[in-house]
Amino acid sequence: MEKKLSLQLNNISKTFPGVKALSDVSFTANPGEVLGVVGVNGAGKSTMMNILGGLLQPDKGGSIVINGENVKIKNPKEAEELGIAFIQQEVQVFDTLNVFENVLASDFNKWTKGKTPFLNKKDMKAEVKKHLDALDCRIDLEAPAYSLTVGEKQMIQIARALSQGGQILLFDEPTASLSDHETAKLFEIINNLKVQGYIIFYISHYLDEIFELCDRVLALRDGNKTGEAPVVELSKEQLVNFMLGHLVEGAERKDARDKDEIVMKAQNISGIKFPKDVSFDLHRGEILGVWGLLGSGRSELFNTLLGIDKKTDGKVLFGKDGKLEEVTHKQLYKHVGYLTEGRHHDGLFLDMPISKNITSSVIGRFASKLLGILNTKKENEESRTLMKQVNVKAVDENMIVSKLSGGNQQKVIISKWFLKNPDILFMDEPTKGVDVGAKTEIQNLIFEKSENGMSFVVISSELEEIMNICDRIIVIAEGKLVGEVNREEFSKEALMAGIVKQEENDEN
Amino acid sequence: MKTKKFKLDNIFQYSTYIVLILIFIVFTMGSDSFLTLKNMYTTMFNGGPLILVTIAVTFALLVGVIDLSVGAMGYASGCLAGILIKNFDTPIVLAFLAGIALATFIGWINSLFIVKFKMNSMLVSMGMMLVIRAVAKIITHDKTISLFSLSFLRQAKIEPLGGFPVLLFVVFFIVIVCSVVLKRTPFGRKLLAVGSDEEVAKNIGINTDRIKSAALIICGAICGVAGCLWIITLGSVVVTGFYSYEFLAIAAAVLGGTSLLGGRGSFYPGSFIGALILLFIASGMAIMGISPYAIPFVRGVIIFFAMYIDSLRYKAMKSSTLGS
DSSP, rough: OOOOOOOEEEEEEEETTTTEEEEEEEEOTTTTEEEEOOOOOTSSSSHHHHHHHTOOOTTTTTTEEEEEOOOOOSSSHHHTTTTEEOOSSSSSOOTTTTTHHTTGGGGGGHHHHHHHHBBBHHHHHHHHHHHHTTTTTOOOOTTBBSSSSSSHHHHHHHHHHHTOOOEEEEEEEETTTOOOHHHHHHHHHHHHHHHOOOOEEEEEEEEHHHHHHHHHHEEEETEEEEEEGGGGGGGHHHHHHHHHOOOOOOOOOOOEEEEEEEEEEEEEEEEEOOOSEEEEEEETOEEEEEOOOOTHHHHHHHHHHHTTOOOOEEEEEETTEEEEOOOOOHHHHEEEEOOOOHHHHHHTTTTTTTTHHHHGGGGGGOOOTTOOBBHHHHHHHHHHHHHHHTTTTOOOTSSSSGGGOHHHHHHHHHHHHHHHOOOOEESSTTTEEEEEEEEHHHHHHHHHHHHHOOEEEEEESHHHHHHHHOSSEEEEEEETTEEEGGGOOOOOHHHHHHHHHHHHHOOO | OOOOHHHHHHHHHHHHHHHHHHHHHHHHHHHHSSHHHHHHHHHHHHHHHHHHHHHHHHHHHHTHHHHHHHHHHHHHHHHHHHHHHHHOOOOHHHHHHHHHHHHHHHHHHHHHHISOOOHHHHHHHHHHHHHHHHHHHHHTOOOOEEEEGGHHHOOOOEGGTTTTTTTTTHHHHHHHHHHHHHHHHHHHHHHHHHHHHHHHHHHHOOHHHHHHHHHHHHHHHHHHHHHHHHHHHHSOOOOOTTOOOOOOOHHHHHHTTTTTTTOOOOOIIIHHHHHHHHHHHHHHHHHOOOOOTHHHHHHHHHHHHHHHHHHHHHHHHHHHHHHH
């Protein structure tokens, strides 16, 4: 890098109608360091990044100084010219274009053969190969993007940023859908870029990542800067305090299991690919964890049990009042709730108000007997009660769900299932993309409900979380049940044991 | 890393060729006069308007817009050119240019509604279709306009090539140019990018509104050419011109592998071969003396088949994303 890079924000504010999303935030970012940006949902992190990326305009009064010059970033193109590259949380990749086209998608015009209007594929490929090689990423340049893993798509984004001449890289929760292995690789790359003198912003909900990767951290709360310090000088508690303004206390898990009553029994469940011959019991009031690496077939187990994926073999028995009876998935569905992993595409009606989302799973309850006319007043009342119980932060029950933060959206889904009040609630990554505060609240709600007799089956990639909330964990690898660990014996080693054994078996 | 997914994709790529070849085999066995140069030329020449409208609608489909006014735009262009020639003695070239300009203008209006005002493309273009048809009906008083002066264009043939109709070159030329633009130029890639994911395209700084508008305006212009070709091949302007071509063209495009969701497709082989399939089905059935009423039925079955293939293709794409 020829010139010394610098970035400074002075008194940046951003007002949306009715909300001050950022107020008077100032800081300096230095080359050769990773600056972590933390804050709960709605704290203003995304607003700040969007201002830098040219997607939003700040209020008048503040200034952005890059390399000593006052700049205005009016659109993504100008951000790009200033060397700012935004690596967004949702992978910005065109599924139907291939790898090299994806990397260079932002400036196709640059890649024509001399003065002809035709693209120079040879040069394009050479350029892309150069950047991908630098990232130590070997993917077929001609492969269509839809055939890539999320990690590989992430690499495309980074390669794109570098080929645009990006020197200020903004990473917005890049690890949200990466496997452990891919995350490790990404960190290596970020560290490498850091050493080369890039300015790197790193936004994450995972505090562990902040401590592992970042040099300095900037905390935001309600649009204000609440803390800025080198990571080595901070403890986790201090950081949480910056973000929330108070300390969160998670409740202790009290064992609420009814040892005598089995509420569901899965026998030899098999699906088309996954799962393979999985059996387990679920007791009333139990919180059962399902743990496995990404791609181990955890979600497929849920989908097969509930009849969303085809079940090729096995039985599901459901127990009510102490009697176990075999049930079809349709019968089972009457007694269960399913909080899916991708809340945006299959968990919420994003354009509908909170109340209609909450009542959607049991809409029949609000219809009059004779003509089936809905009682919207009752709908709204019950929604309000639940919103209070679950602590959904919103203006009122008529607010459109897409306007809520991730944590609050998740709470709306939870409210929906609590209203149905099923015997069993399946949860796939219940706290993914949810901030620390909301996460603890959700965990506390799970405890509370289980003490009232609801049983839970929970998938989580976060080891710490699953060990914190579950009574028992079953371990899945390649669709098979490879281990079962009780709360007293919880440890990473105990959980990994089954997986390691499975891998050894495969090798032999 | 040549895995299964790639092979699956290849099969889909060739599926249009396979269908076309099957159709050829069936009709060649059914009748001696099917596989003759004369029949090939006539079918393609008379089908020129459908081929061009398919190319036009493919531009819209690529950026994720379903344009139902393509047939009507072709009709409007032919209608205007016809009236100018017949009633105002306008030179043929000028009349054609006027027709093409009109269709281009309608394409621009479509883009205004769809891109600028963000209205639903299907409803906007359907409204446009109804308006154009109604206006044309009022102007022509629902009467046929005969255009004998155009017959020299229809009869222009290259004898050494077995009577190749000169104007078929226009069709081939447009197909080739569009294909090269899509495959080899920055604009082509941007079309695919915008259709693939508009949000992403916007985020990385592509001017998505401009690309979409351009696609819709080009769509109009090509429909305009189709309209001129139509009155040449038919020798008259009739009210039923381009009737239900919007659906045939979309079906032909999808048959050729263009996705209704945008971001995937090609002019050649894709849409071109797709249109040929529909054309040769009709031609073959006519030659074999099958009732003309059966043609829409068979085309319908083929369209179902095409949609099924499209859904399979989509599923294959989805599963390869999730299964990774």
